[in-house]
Amino acid sequence: xxxxxxxxxxxxxxxxxxxxxxxxxxxxxxxxxxxxxxxxxxxxxxxxxxxxxxxxxxxxxxxxxxxxxxxxxxxxxxxxxxxxxxxxxxxxxxxxxxxxxxxxxxxxxxxxxxxxxxxxxxxxxxxxxxxxxxxxxxxxxxxxxxxxxxxxxxxxxxxxxxxxxxxxxxxxxxxxxxxxxxxxxxxxxxxxxxxxxxxxxxxxxxxxxxxxxxxxxxxxxxxxxxxxxxxxxxxxxxxxxxxxxxxxxxxxxxxxxxxxxxxxxxxxxxxxxxxxxxxxxxxxxxxxxxxxxx
Numbered sequence: 001x002x003x004x005x006x007x008x009x010x011x012x013x014x015x016x017x018x019x020x021x022x023x024x025x026x027x028x029x030x031x032x033x034x035x036x037x038x039x040x041x042x043x044x045x046x047x048x049x050x051x052x053x054x055x056x057x058x059x060x061x062x063x064x065x066x067x068x069x070x071x072x073x074x075x076x077x078x079x080x081x082x083x084x085x086x087x088x089x090x091x092x093x094x095x096x097x098x099x100x101x102x103x104x105x106x107x108x109x110x111x112x113x114x115x116x117x118x119x120x121x122x123x124x125x126x127x128x129x130x131x132x133x134x135x136x137x138x139x140x141x142x143x144x145x146x147x148x149x150x151x152x153x154x155x156x157x158x159x160x161x162x163x164x165x166x167x168x169x170x171x172x173x174x175x176x177x178x179x180x181x182x183x184x185x186x187x188x189x190x191x192x193x194x195x196x197x198x199x200x201x202x203x204x205x206x207x208x209x210x211x212x213x214x215x216x217x218x219x220x221x222x223x224x225x226x227x228x229x230x231x232x233x234x235x236x237x238x239x240x241x242x243x244x245x246x247x248x249x250x251x252x253x254x255x256x257x258x259x260x261x262x263x264x265x266x267x268x269x270x271x272x273x274x275x276x277x278x279x280x281x282x283x284x285x286x287x288x289x290x291x292x293x294x
Contacts, residue, residue: 001025002047002065002150002181007056009042009205016042017205020056024150024181024198029172031196032185033289039205040185041078044152047183048075071099074148074175076139078155078185084128088119091127092142099146106145113141117167133159140168144175151175153184157191169195193285203293217283220292224255224281225262231273236265253281 002024009017017039024030034040045051047058049070058065083091089110096106114123117137119130127135136159143153151172157165165188172195176182186192192199199216201209209216224245227233233252237244241261246253256262262280269275 001061002183003059003062004043004047005057005059007043007046007053007058009039009046009051010054015205017046017053020202020205020207022200022207022210024183026181027176027179028181028197029176029195030181030183030198030200031192032183032200032202033187033189033192033285034185034202035293038202040202041154042205043202044075044154044183044185047152048073069149072146072149074143074146074151074153076143076153076156078158080135080139082127082135082139082142085126087124088127088130088138089114089123092138092145095142096145101146109147110141110145113144113171114138116171117141118164133161133164136160137164137168140171144171148175148180150180151182151184153182155186156184157186157188165191189285189289199285201289201292208292213285216292217288220288221283222255223259223262224253225265226253226277226279226281227251227265227269228276228278229269229273230276231269233269235268235272239265239268250276 004020004022007017007020008015020039020043032040042051046053049067060069092110093103093106096110097103111123114120117140119134119137122130122134127138130138140156143151156168160168172182193213196213198211199213200207209220229250232249234247236242236252236254241257242265243255244252245255254265256265266275266278
């Protein structure tokens with residue numbers, strides 16, 4: 001388990017991180033979300049040792065992170081860092097060999113991953129001849145070929161088409177299933193919502209929420225329900241402990257103080273006529289994110 005412990009970072013008089021504290025658990029995908037300038041990349045660079053924290057530390061299973069552990073992390077920066085004129089497969093194998101992987105093993109692994117991500121026919125082409133989306137896929141393969149024991153990925157889905165996103169999700173999930181802790185940042189909140197097991201939300205250099213998606217949803221949203229019925233549902237607005245947020249004849253969305261209060265609405269609706277559906281409202285990550293950073 002990787003723990004970013006109470007990390008702060010100041011450049012001159014400008015503080016960009018303040019008491020950032022969260023964990024990346026083994027075998028889980030942790031989504032790291034925040035607006036531009038929120039502090040995501042700075043946090044990742046401190047985790048990787050590219051930057052030193054002004055305060056705090058990074059630990060692995062309770063001990064300070066070591067250079068050897070950092071060397072085994074698969075990292076993908078937001079800015080592409082591969083060699084434009086070098087053939088894709090050749091440079092990925094070269095980078096894996098820098099991590100101590102033999103050439104045959106690196107070649108076999110790189111070819112497997114390139115095939116899975118749809119680059120099998122382009123692996124001998126120079127990187128600069130690929131589209132930006134395909135270059136992104138090659139960068140992901142470079143982060144995975146040395147069989148990393150942890151992954152830190154900065155905007156891995158940027159520029160990928162929907163099919164490439166799905167293929168990438170499968171590959172990253174396979175890595176997490178080996179027990180590796182995985183941290184990735186993304187502005188594509190729909191992808192984060194489908195993929196991540198844990199979620200960390202950062203704004204203005206501070207962690208605003210961290211935990212499982214359900215824990216964050218429960219902590220930052222008021223329970224709400226949708227009721228569809230034959231009869232007019234305007235009567236719901238007169239109930240104690242109920243706040244109607246949307247209403248249109250036989251449809252009403254309302255907030256309730258408790259599930260018991262919501263059940264009272266359902267019972268009264270049944271007494272008044274046919275109820276077509278009664279469901280809890282599950283807010284999307286975009287709504288939760290906006291509420292948390294607000």
